[in-house]
Amino acid sequence: SQTIHQWPATLVQPVGSPLSLECTVEGTSNPNLYWYRQAAGRGLQLLFYSVGIGQISSEVPQNLSASRPQDRQFILSSKKLLLSDSGFYLCAWSTGTGSYEQYFGPGTRLTVT
Amino acid sequence: SQQGEEDPQALSIQEGENATMNCSYKTSINNLQWYRQNSGRGLVHLILIRSNEREKHSGRLRVTLDTSKKSSSLLITASRAADTASYFCATDNTGGFKTIFGAGTRLFVKA
Numbered sequence: 586s587q588t589i590h591q592w593p594a595t596l597v598q599p600v601g602s603p604l605s606l607e608c609t610v611e612g613t614s615n616p617n618l619y620w621y622r623q624a625a626g627r628g629l630q631l632l633f634y635s636v637g638i639g640q641i642s643s644e645v646p647q648n649l650s651a652s653r654p655q656d657r658q659f660i661l662s663s664k665k666l667l668l669s670d671s672g673f674y675l676c677a678w679s680t681g682t683g684s685y686e687q688y689f690g691p692g693t694r695l696t697v698t
Numbered sequence: 699s700q701q702g703e704e705d706p707q708a709l710s711i712q713e714g715e716n717a718t719m720n721c722s723y724k725t726s727i728n729n730l731q732w733y734r735q736n737s738g739r740g741l742v743h744l745i746l747i748r749s750n751e752r753e754k755h756s757g758r759l760r761v762t763l764d765t766s767k768k769s770s771s772l773l774i775t776a777s778r779a780a781d782t783a784s785y786f787c788a789t790d791n792t793g794g795f796k797t798i799f800g801a802g803t804r805l806f807v808k809a
Contacts, residue, residue, distance in 0.1 A: 689740030
């Protein structure tokens with residue numbers, strides 16, 4: 586069976602510090618991978634998606650970046666965090682074309698102070 | 699930009715009652731999905747309805763889709779306290795690579 590992992594679960598970082606959130610998927614090959622951000626009590630904002638290794642599409646211009654160094658690994662990064670980067674970050678995967686259901690990780694709660 | 703918008707934003711009902719949530723969207727879609735999110739957790743897929751379908755059932759869930767009105771509804775029958783969660787509609791119109799989520803309906807079921 587497939588599983589998706591995210592870490593850390595919670596993170597408190599000062600403004601201007603770097604960020605690295607990691608997401609890994611097990612039990613499937615060549616998944617589509619997604620990073621979302623959710624503000625408190627709000628919907629999901631798609632940040633990045635990837636259809637393959639090294640292929641990243643950015644949906645929202647900001648100080649975040651994403652990378653996919655391996656087939657089932659997706660990393661969200663920032664060189665300098667802003668207060669507005671606080672939120673709940675969710676990684677998700679889907680099997681790709683023809684299958685639209687997305688499977689979500691448990692999320693990372695990021696607080697920038 | 700958000701494609702789907704849920705209505706109401708929040709809903710409070712008694713256990714055993716039915717809960718109905720609505721979703722409206724703006725552009726043509728390939729499919730529409732509903733997800734549930736318990737507080738502080740990831741989203742869980744509930745049901746997908748394709749653009750050529752009008753109604754779909756899954757257990758206590760009933761989803762309808764009206765493409766002429768660009769709207770969908772999610773009905774949860776005989777609600778339980780465990781149904782307390784946020785419910786999101788999500789649409790795809792890009793051929794399967796991106797799904798756009800609405801802002802969600804927060805459902806509270808009182809025991």
